[in-house]
Amino acid sequence: MNRAMTAEGSSRDPTTLTRMEAVAIVLTAVPILCAIFAPVIATFDPLAVSDAVSQPPPTLRELPSLIWGVLFEQMPAPHWFGSDSSGMDVFSRTLYAARVDLVIAFSANILSFIVGVTLGVVCGFRSNLATEFIARIADLVQSFPVFITAMILVALAGRTWGNIIFAMSLLYAPIYLRLTRTEALKVKARGFIEASTAMGNRPIRILYLHILPNSLGPALIQFSVTIGFAILLTAGLSFVGAGVNPPTPEWGAMIAQGSTQLVLGDWWVSIFPGIAISLTVFGFALAGYALERRFET
Amino acid sequence: MKIIPAESPAPPGTQALSARAWSALLLAFLLSGCHAPEQSADTDSAVIYLVEDVPAGLNYDGPAASLHTSQVGIVNLMDPLLEYAASPEVENGVQTSDFSSFEGSLAENWVYDPAEQSWRIDLRKGVYSCAGNELTADDVLYTFARAKSVSGAAPVGWFLASVASVASFDTSVFDNPAKRRLGDEISKLGRYSVKVFQSAPNPLFPHILTSFALRVFDSQEMRKHATESDPWSHQYVDEQTSPGFGPYCTERWIKGDEFVLTANPYREERAPSIKRIVFKRVPLSSNRFVIMKMGEADLSDRLTPREFEALAGLDNLKVIGLTGNETLFLHMNFKSPPFDNPLIRRAVSAAVPYDWIINNGYRAQAKQWLSVVPTRYPGVSENFQPPPGGLEAARQLLSQAGYPNGKGLEEFQENFQLSYVAEKQIALGPIANAIRAKLREVGIPVELNPIPLTQFGDRTLVKRDLPFALSDQEKPVVVDAGYAIQLFFASPSAGGVNNMTNYHNDSVDALWASARTTANPSARAEFIARALDQIAADIAWLPLAEFKTQWATHTELYGFRWYPDNSIRFSDLYRKEH
Numbered sequence: 001m002n003r004a005m006t007a008e009g010s011s012r013d014p015t016t017l018t019r020m021e022a023v024a025i026v027l028t029a030v031p032i033l034c035a036i037f038a039p040v041i042a043t044f045d046p047l048a049v050s051d052a053v054s055q056p057p058p059t060l061r062e063l064p065s066l067i068w069g070v071l072f073e074q075m076p077a078p079h080w081f082g083s084d085s086s087g088m089d090v091f092s093r094t095l096y097a098a099r100v101d102l103v104i105a106f107s108a109n110i111l112s113f114i115v116g117v118t119l120g121v122v123c124g125f126r127s128n129l130a131t132e133f134i135a136r137i138a139d140l141v142q143s144f145p146v147f148i149t150a151m152i153l154v155a156l157a158g159r160t161w162g163n164i165i166f167a168m169s170l171l172y173a174p175i176y177l178r179l180t181r182t183e184a185l186k187v188k189a190r191g192f193i194e195a196s197t198a199m200g201n202r203p204i205r206i207l208y209l210h211i212l213p214n215s216l217g218p219a220l221i222q223f224s225v226t227i228g229f230a231i232l233l234t235a236g237l238s239f240v241g242a243g244v245n246p247p248t249p250e251w252g253a254m255i256a257q258g259s260t261q262l263v264l265g266d267w268w269v270s271i272f273p274g275i276a277i278s279l280t281v282f283g284f285a286l287a288g289y290a291l292e293r294r295f296e297t
Numbered sequence: 298m299k300i301i302p303a304e305s306p307a308p309p310g311t312q313a314l315s316a317r318a319w320s321a322l323l324l325a326f327l328l329s330g331c332h333a334p335e336q337s338a339d340t341d342s343a344v345i346y347l348v349e350d351v352p353a354g355l356n357y358d359g360p361a362a363s364l365h366t367s368q369v370g371i372v373n374l375m376d377p378l379l380e381y382a383a384s385p386e387v388e389n390g391v392q393t394s395d396f397s398s399f400e401g402s403l404a405e406n407w408v409y410d411p412a413e414q415s416w417r418i419d420l421r422k423g424v425y426s427c428a429g430n431e432l433t434a435d436d437v438l439y440t441f442a443r444a445k446s447v448s449g450a451a452p453v454g455w456f457l458a459s460v461a462s463v464a465s466f467d468t469s470v471f472d473n474p475a476k477r478r479l480g481d482e483i484s485k486l487g488r489y490s491v492k493v494f495q496s497a498p499n500p501l502f503p504h505i506l507t508s509f510a511l512r513v514f515d516s517q518e519m520r521k522h523a524t525e526s527d528p529w530s531h532q533y534v535d536e537q538t539s540p541g542f543g544p545y546c547t548e549r550w551i552k553g554d555e556f557v558l559t560a561n562p563y564r565e566e567r568a569p570s571i572k573r574i575v576f577k578r579v580p581l582s583s584n585r586f587v588i589m590k591m592g593e594a595d596l597s598d599r600l601t602p603r604e605f606e607a608l609a610g611l612d613n614l615k616v617i618g619l620t621g622n623e624t625l626f627l628h629m630n631f632k633s634p635p636f637d638n639p640l641i642r643r644a645v646s647a648a649v650p651y652d653w654i655i656n657n658g659y660r661a662q663a664k665q666w667l668s669v670v671p672t673r674y675p676g677v678s679e680n681f682q683p684p685p686g687g688l689e690a691a692r693q694l695l696s697q698a699g700y701p702n703g704k705g706l707e708e709f710q711e712n713f714q715l716s717y718v719a720e721k722q723i724a725l726g727p728i729a730n731a732i733r734a735k736l737r738e739v740g741i742p743v744e745l746n747p748i749p750l751t752q753f754g755d756r757t758l759v760k761r762d763l764p765f766a767l768s769d770q771e772k773p774v775v776v777d778a779g780y781a782i783q784l785f786f787a788s789p790s791a792g793g794v795n796n797m798t799n800y801h802n803d804s805v806d807a808l809w810a811s812a813r814t815t816a817n818p819s820a821r822a823e824f825i826a827r828a829l830d831q832i833a834a835d836i837a838w839l840p841l842a843e844f845k846t847q848w849a850t851h852t853e854l855y856g857f858r859w860y861p862d863n864s865i866r867f868s869d870l871y872r873k874e875h
Binding site for chain 1: 581583584590604657729733
């Protein structure tokens with residue numbers, strides 16, 4: 001991707017994975033696979049209300065016989081992670097919640113990446129009043145606290161997936177814009193751009209063929225990190241009641257629902273989605289760090 | 298804020314009495330060593346009461362009047378003229394009231410004169426406010442004059458007087474400022490007597506005198522705090538205290554944090570046993586639950602059914618309560634299609650999971666509501682039955698309405714957003730979920746829409762444009778089915794006030810008009826019963842559950858009594874060793 005970087009070479013084989021990279025791949029792949037295969041893995045409809053209200057999960061001692069019974073004796077599946085105050089299955093909801101959180105996080109990130117990188121590369125390549133204005137607007141957006149701004153935007157626009165994605169894109173695009181602009185300014189000053197201009201290439205061609213590919217590195221690393229932030233933001237919005245509408249399975253909403261029941265001893269309603277969100281965010285953060293290390297070498 | 302001095306001066310003419318009272322107290326104290334007392338000697342201990350919020354205001358004509366803790370504050374600072382008589386019946390630790398008979402509170406005698414349609418009210422003598430002012434007829438006149446001024450943001454006092462047909466308390470006050478002055482409809486007969494005229498015979502008059510509104514102000518104290526821009530001292534009442542002739546005075550009021558009451562130092566008769574009440578704001582019910590469980594507070598309410606269930610089993614705590622007038626219903630707006638179609642309303646009523654709501658939503662701390670008025674109220678019968686057959690019946694009704702399996706209802710998706718108060722997510726969320734699941738099973742495309750309390754109130758009570766909602770907010774505080782009809786079901790043109798679902802039925806309006814004007818009690822009861830039957834048949838509201846009004850309290854605290862405003866009168870309470 002970055003010819004200058006790859007030309008420098010590395011002491012280790014770039015095709016082998018470090019231990020950290022392997023862990024990052026597993027931690028990011030598991031929620032993605034859960035999201036994709038949720039309908040196959042889930043044992044209940046995640047929105048089905050039942051009479052089994054606030055049931056605890058089976059104990060460790062019960063687990064082997066239950067697994068045996070479900071696999072080989074046609075026993076109905078129990079609530080592996082217990083049930084919530086509506087009698088909904090926490091296991092199935094935790095799986096389906098991955099769909100909601102990851103779809104929102106990825107959509108918002110892809111949208112903000114496209115907008116941010118495009119504007120960033122243009123602002124870095126061309127310096128005029130319009131590009132300066134765009135850069136200052138980005139600074140202004142970044143000066144607002146992300147969570148509060150997202151909450152206000154969603155409250156004003158309505159609690160729909162589309163609005164949450166739009167609000168998050170608006171807040172994350174300036175990150176990509178600034179990173180890409182800084183990188184584009186550096187690339188623009190390099191000799192091969194001057195050479196390309198001297199050869200009579202049109203600016204759009206130079207932008208597309210030379211500036212963009214050589215400015216993408218930091219934005220790509222940031223992508224993985226921002227996915228984690230976006231998942232946390234989605235969950236945070238739902239936790240305070242400004243995210244997706246109930247009873248949509250969503251990790252933050254499930255944690256919020258369970259948090260009030262912890263005092264009654266119902267730990268399972270919030271702990272399992274809490275673990276899911278922690279591991280997922282950690283996985284994406286680790287992936288970002290691993291990517292950064294790989295680009296550095 | 299009213300600070301009570303440590304040594305308050307005795308009201309004029311009461312010094313000698315005070316000395317006698319002290320002697321009596323001393324004697325009682327000595328005797329208490331010989332006889333085991335019914336009540337504990339620990340009479341000056343404080344009660345710590347955990348509440349969702351401290352009173353936002355104490356003005357019954359103000360914007361906070363509908364809030365629960367504001368009403369608790371008002372009823373403990375101000376006494377009414379009348380109270381319902383106590384019933385000998387005690388249900389699950391709570392004494393009930395006999396809604397057919399009254400006892401004097403600030404009034405000593407009250408007599409109706411049918412010839413001139415008037416009530417003569419004689420006041421108790423020697424009743425003093427927290428400022429040491431004696432209750433007189435001027436205070437009653439001031440109270441009615443303030444109500445008639447409709448100067449408050451929510452003129453509840455005027456509304457109740459109007460419901461009870463107090464003469465010239467009608468809607469003309471809103472059009473003509475001159476009509477807002479009190480005339481001879483209420484006249485002073487002497488220092489301790491007044492006469493109130495009615496425009497028509499109306500049995501609601503003594504009932505409205507028991508409510509949290511129209512409680513008597515200390516007019517001297519109120520006038521002291523009047524300003525040119527606020528001649529009726531609304532600001533003072535909403536920010537400092539509500540000066541009345543009640544058992545308690547405001548010691549400290551820090552909004553959003555704490556509200557402290559101390560016993561009225563000038564009250565000798567009916568003096569409260571508990572001398573100090575500390576309201577502590579703990580908004581989350583789970584936090585109130587933990588504090589109660591740790592034994593750090595004496596009293597709490599508004600917990601979830603599971604939290605009450607968990608506290609009931611603990612050693613030093615008890616959970617008391619009864620099915621009073623708190624209800625849950627589905628609101629379907631007649632102006633929002635397809636809810637204008639009776640078949641759709643019936644389909645919804647057939648599909649709702651009543652048993653799930655009672656057994657899981659309320660953990661069996663509720664019963665199915667089979668009326669549109671609380672069934673505890675006199676003359677109310679169980680006249681509502683959902684169509685038998687459950688989901689199958691719902692499907693058939695949808696087919697009859699032209700929407701087989703709900704096909705075609707997507708057009709009304711916006712109106713099938715089931716709204717409820719987001720702040721009540723813990724209690725109402727699971728119930729809303731269960732309703733959504735069942736309605737979707739028959740093809741009704743319901744989605745949930747939790748909205749903030751303020752928005753919910755604005756859209757139900759002011760704009761009246763909420764199409765579909767789950768509500769546990771409404772209760773008629775006057776114990777009368779006719780009052781409930783006027784409040785919730787009569788058309789605005791027929792005097793309806795909070796007709797949130799835009800329900801209109803000419804025969805209901807006509808029956809209510811007849812009930813309102815007849816002097817014959819049995820004819821009135823008959824008109825009201827027929828109106829209620831019609832309202833239930835039209836499913837003006839879809840009644841779901843009557844849930845218990847409950848309190849978690851220390852086992853040593855006794856004397857709880859249920860009043861229609863669901864507020865505790867702390868002067869009823871006393872401590873007794875368990």
